[in-house]
Amino acid sequence: MEISPTLYVVATPIGNLADMVPRAIEVLQTVALIAAEDTRHSRTLLSHFDIDTPLVAYHDHSNNAALERLLGHLRNGKDLALISDAGTPLVSDPGYKLVDLALREGFKVVPIPGACAVIAALSVAGLPSDRFMFEGFLPAKQHARQGVFKALLRERRTMIFYEAPHRIKDCVADVLAVMGPERVVVLAREITKMFETVKRLPAAEMLEFISADSNQQRGECVLLIAGFAGDEGLPVEVIEMLDILREDLPLKQAAALCAKISGIKKNQLYQYGIEHPL
Known part of the structure; x- marks a missing residue:
């Protein structure tokens, strides 16, 4: 029976290297090639686990020729792994086009689950998790960012965003301005790393907390906002x-x-x- 070449989508740690799952190590050791978002960053990870598999770059700025080379690898019967800088590929990371075309051509695509900042943050936020939405990175400009919050003002699901550390204070200020001082916000910062912070406060208090401690304006940030629960006593x-x-x-x-x-x-x-x- 002919064995189909496989594209493995492999999650990697978002901070603590001990979170690397054994199956991910095994896959990365045995595939013929690894496509990585940043080869310099990934070489450090691979070296830590004694993985010497050849590495090539694949990121948002990769051209069609780079994508074709990776597909050609599968067409030649060789297994391929896709990793991002940290966490689960395709979650606000490149890789969608590669997975889409691999599936279109009939190749097997296999997930190797592991760390994901979105799910890790949600699991410790204490907000409703039966229904939630992930919006990726917010716009950099205040007007556009407030526009997003206005559009989501009455969204009932828990909302999850990635935000740059130098914008987290302004972002929470916009939540306060648009959604009000009592809307509950959770900051999950530097998840699994030495200075991990998970803080849940009403928007007004969260802004004070971040403003009073410049350390909260550093590192990788996940921002969660409680869904709309009604106004002025109205369900x-x-x-x-x-x-x-x-x-x-x-x-x-x-x-x-x-x-x-x-x-x-x-x-x-x-x-x-x-x-x-x-």
Whole structure:
């Protein structure tokens, strides 16, 4: 029986090298070639585990010729591994095109699970984890960043972002400005590393915490924001109903109809609508 060449998508530690899983070491030792986001960074990791497999660069700026060379490797019947600088490849890292084309050509693609900053942060945040969304890196400019938060103002799922350390203070200030002082925020910084920090506070207090300690503005940051849970004592379901109704009706009529359906006082709904225009 012919054995199909395989592309292995291999997770690597996000800080603590002891988090490298044995299966990942075995795969990286046995494949014919490793495609890495940054070969200089990855050589340190491979050297630590006595892995001498040939290494080539594959990153966001790689051209189609580099992608073709990697696919050619699989076409020639040789196994290939894909790694990123840290964590699970393709999670805010390059690799999507390679995996997509490998699957299109019928090659086997196998995940080797391991560290992932998104999931690690979520697991210790104490926020609802049954439904969550990951948005990657936020825009660098304040106006665009606030635009993202405004669009997500009533998102009910836990929200997860990556943020650069030099922008984390401004980012939390934008959460405060858009989502309010009581919206719960979690900063998971330097996960698995020596100066790991996991802090959960309302947005106003989180901004004070970060502002008072410059160390919190260093390292790799994951920011989690609690989902929308309602305003002014109104359940989120009622607010959503009112918003739907007032898309097609004057606010007074929408509030009256919503009150009849929900049992909430019409005046309370009307006042909410005035203070929170669509």
